[in-house]
Amino acid sequence: MITFMNNSDSEEEPCNERTSLMSAESPPVPSYQDGLQASEAGEAQAHRKRRAGSSRGPSNIAGGEMSGSGVPVRESILENEEEELTLKYGAKHVIMLFVPVTLCMIVVVATIKSVRFYTEKNGQLIYTPFSEDTPSVGQRLLNSVLNTIVMISVIIVMTVFLVLLYKYRCYKFIHGWLILSSLMLLFLFTYIYLGEVLKTYNVAMDYPTLFIVIWNFGAVGMICIHWKGPLQLQQAYLIMISALMALVFIKYLPEWSAWVILGAISIYDLMAVLCPKGPLRMLVETAQERNEPIFPALIYSSAMMWTVGMAKPDTAARGPSQQTWDAAEDGREHLRSPSHAESQMSETSPVPTRPVTLEELEEEERGVKLGLGDFIFYSVLVGKAAATASGDWNTTLACFVAILIGLCLTLLLLAVFKKALPALPISITFGLIFYFSTDNLVRPFMDTLASHQLYI
Amino acid sequence: PAFGLFIFTIARDPLRIIILIAGAFFWLVSLLLSSLIWFIAVKASDPQDERLQKGLLIFGVMFSVLLQEAFRFLYYKLLRKAIEGLVALSEDGCSPISIQQMAYVAGVGFGLMSGAFSMINLLADALGPGTVGIHGDSQLYFLTSAFMTMVLIFLHTFWGILFFHGCEHRLWWEIAAVVIMHLTVSGLSFCNPLYVGSLVPSYLLMAAAAAWAYLLSGGSAQNLRRFLLCKC
Numbered sequence: 001m002i003t004f005m006n007n008s009d010s011e012e013e014p015c016n017e018r019t020s021l022m023s024a025e026s027p028p029v030p031s032y033q034d035g036l037q038a039s040e041a042g043e044a045q046a047h048r049k050r051r052a053g054s055s056r057g058p059s060n061i062a063g064g065e066m067s068g069s070g071v072p073v074r075e076s077i078l079e080n081e082e083e084e085l086t087l088k089y090g091a092k093h094v095i096m097l098f099v100p101v102t103l104c105m106i107v108v109v110a111t112i113k114s115v116r117f118y119t120e121k122n123g124q125l126i127y128t129p130f131s132e133d134t135p136s137v138g139q140r141l142l143n144s145v146l147n148t149i150v151m152i153s154v155i156i157v158m159t160v161f162l163v164l165l166y167k168y169r170c171y172k173f174i175h176g177w178l179i180l181s182s183l184m185l186l187f188l189f190t191y192i193y194l195g196e197v198l199k200t201y202n203v204a205m206d207y208p209t210l211f212i213v214i215w216n217f218g219a220v221g222m223i224c225i226h227w228k229g230p231l232q233l234q235q236a237y238l239i240m241i242s243a244l245m246a247l248v249f250i251k252y253l254p255e256w257s258a259w260v261i262l263g264a265i266s267i268y269d270l271m272a273v274l275c276p277k278g279p280l281r282m283l284v285e286t287a288q289e290r291n292e293p294i295f296p297a298l299i300y301s302s303a304m305m306w307t308v309g310m311a312k313p314d315t316a317a318r319g320p321s322q323q324t325w326d327a328a329e330d331g332r333e334h335l336r337s338p339s340h341a342e343s344q345m346s347e348t349s350p351v352p353t354r355p356v357t358l359e360e361l362e363e364e365e366r367g368v369k370l371g372l373g374d375f376i377f378y379s380v381l382v383g384k385a386a387a388t389a390s391g392d393w394n395t396t397l398a399c400f401v402a403i404l405i406g407l408c409l410t411l412l413l414l415a416v417f418k419k420a421l422p423a424l425p426i427s428i429t430f431g432l433i434f435y436f437s438t439d440n441l442v443r444p445f446m447d448t449l450a451s452h453q454l455y456i
Numbered sequence: 457p458a459f460g461l462f463i464f465t466i467a468r469d470p471l472r473i474i475i476l477i478a479g480a481f482f483w484l485v486s487l488l489l490s491s492l493i494w495f496i497a498v499k500a501s502d503p504q505d506e507r508l509q510k511g512l513l514i515f516g517v518m519f520s521v522l523l524q525e526a527f528r529f530l531y532y533k534l535l536r537k538a539i540e541g542l543v544a545l546s547e548d549g550c551s552p553i554s555i556q557q558m559a560y561v562a563g564v565g566f567g568l569m570s571g572a573f574s575m576i577n578l579l580a581d582a583l584g585p586g587t588v589g590i591h592g593d594s595q596l597y598f599l600t601s602a603f604m605t606m607v608l609i610f611l612h613t614f615w616g617i618l619f620f621h622g623c624e625h626r627l628w629w630e631i632a633a634v635v636i637m638h639l640t641v642s643g644l645s646f647c648n649p650l651y652v653g654s655l656v657p658s659y660l661l662m663a664a665a666a667a668w669a670y671l672l673s674g675g676s677a678q679n680l681r682r683f684l685l686c687k688c
Binding site: 094095098392393394397398401402404405408434437438440441442444445446448449450 | 473474477478480481484487488490491492494495498513516517569572573574576
């Protein structure tokens with residue numbers, strides 16, 4: 001399961017990916033046995049709309065059971081064991097997510113602090129048509145709320161569109177869309193980014209060199225994300241893409257709109273994932289019904305970081321029993337093997353000889369999946385804090401810690417509930433609270449303390 | 457040095473990292489609340505009155521110290537519950553992490569966060585151009601800030617260990633000692649810029665706390681000697 005979903009986020013369209021953490025299993029869905037479909041194609045499209053993250057780590061248990069042997073009887077017996085294992089691996093999974101989120105934030109903050117381009121206001125996206133340059137506070141507030149409404153409705157429309165496409169199996173369309181998006185993201189945004197960085201550090205670079213560099217970067221990125229590639233490289237690319245998108249957002253969203261949008265998006269995420277008719281939830285369930293992995297280009301999968309390099313002899317045996325998420329995509333085989341190996345190596349595996357258990361272990365070893373949209377919005381929050389807060393690093397640090405704690409709590413809830421959960425609300429809420437309170441309350445306090453050199 | 461502590465002792469184990477971040481979070485919340493109180497007090501008072509402002513600041517500092525200790529206690533309670541959960545979940549009936557390790561990590565978490573908040577703006581400013589103490593302030597500002605921050609981080613670590621030990625064994629005097637030490641150190645910093653008054657006693661206190669924590673963690677002079685002799 002936790003194969004990587006490539007994220008193809010590209011697009012100018014801002015946002016839209018909703019990210020949610022999902023637990024891969026949906027125990028109640030009995031139709032795992034469906035053949036693995038070429039969900040990859042379908043997935044590509046979805047990314048644009050949403051980034052569904054699934055935490056598979058703990059939750060894969062159910063999936064494991066369902067797949068392969070498909071004997072539901074074992075479920076109850078296995079569930080207890082799985083729960084233990086799940087929570088046991090909980091800490092590891094949390095760290096597996098901490099690291100990329102931290103890296104993404106570091107990249108964004110470093111860029112914001114050094115490259116002036118991203119904090120200049122050079123216009124707005126068409127998704128936020130109302131300007132915030134109005135003199136009165138009330139007008140500004142109204143404009144930002146209107147901007148938010150426009151943005152959220154764009155997101156909703158795109159998400160629903162994506163779900164419909166997915167439902168009606170227009171995989172080619174989705175696939176093409178994803179490829180186009182990631183193409184644009186990888187090439188155009190990287191070009192702009194590189195240009196600005198070079199300008200900041202006053203490094204001269206001629207066009208042919210630039211062309212070669214960007215071409216290589218983009219081509220390797222496309223291959224890594226949409227096809228096969230070493231795990232860490234894929235993760236690195238996904239992180240870079242998220243950082244680029246976040247930077248674009250930070251630059252082009254006006255101040256107040258950005259905060260209101262962040263708040264609105266977490267509410268939307270909550271609803272889209274948890275309500276029975278929510279588009280994201282339908283997407284996840286459809287994907288699970290069809291035993292397909294979701295949108296390879298939209299999801300960051302943290303698993304298998306430590307499984308690379310393990311040789312695994314008989315992948316073939318596992319093939320059919322693989323759970324949906326593992327999807328028998330050929331491209332994923334190499335990813336699966338390590339996890340197989342890993343599960344075998346893990347001592348915690350109950351003595352079991354049943355393939356199902358091993359699969360479960362595999363799944364557990366798979367780690368967690370987090371949607372790329374989550375990465376993007378976390379980074380937007382921290383980046384905005386770095387860019388606009390007058391308390392500088394204190395505020396940024398506070399938001400960073402708040403987001404990490406939110407992520408921890410979300411993962412805890414995931415381990416408890418074992419189904420797809422939205423990753424945005426808790427973290428963004430904490431982040432927003434901490435941002436505003438640190439900026440307004442803590443900063444004067446710390447400044448005064450520092451000027452008198454007092455320590456608390 | 458604190459960062460080195462982090463890398464060598466904490467970064468390996470994911471559970472410790474989580475405890476660290478949670479510790480930092482608790483410190484942050486305590487800071488938030490205390491600055492809220494201070495802010496309200498300042499807004500409610502006359503901004504022109506210097507002495508009053510100074511007095512309010514002192515009050516704010518003391519209150520913040522007390523709040524930090526209160527949050528340390530809350531964190532202790534949370535970790536106790538967590539340990540029970542971990543024990544229940546683990547296979548062999550004992551927790552993967554002991555309460556002392558948690559105490560250490562929690563202390564480091566508190567310390568790192570407090571150190572970060574104290575230093576990081578200074579560091580950022582230090583990167584830019586400028587002269588230290590151009591307006592007649594002490595020229596040793598950066599140096600002393602660095603040392604003071606370091607001593608505070610270490611102190612937080614030791615206080616964490618002492619505090620948790622005190623809570624475990626219900627030694628109220630130990631907890632009271634930690635609180636008093638914290639208040640003392642903060643109070644000493646009021647002597648700044650008379651650095652001799654604040655840095656030296658702080659270091660002495662730190663050495664005392666270090667020895668105490670070491671003894672509590674089961675070390676002894678013998679262990680120390682053996683450790684040093686083995687190495688060299």
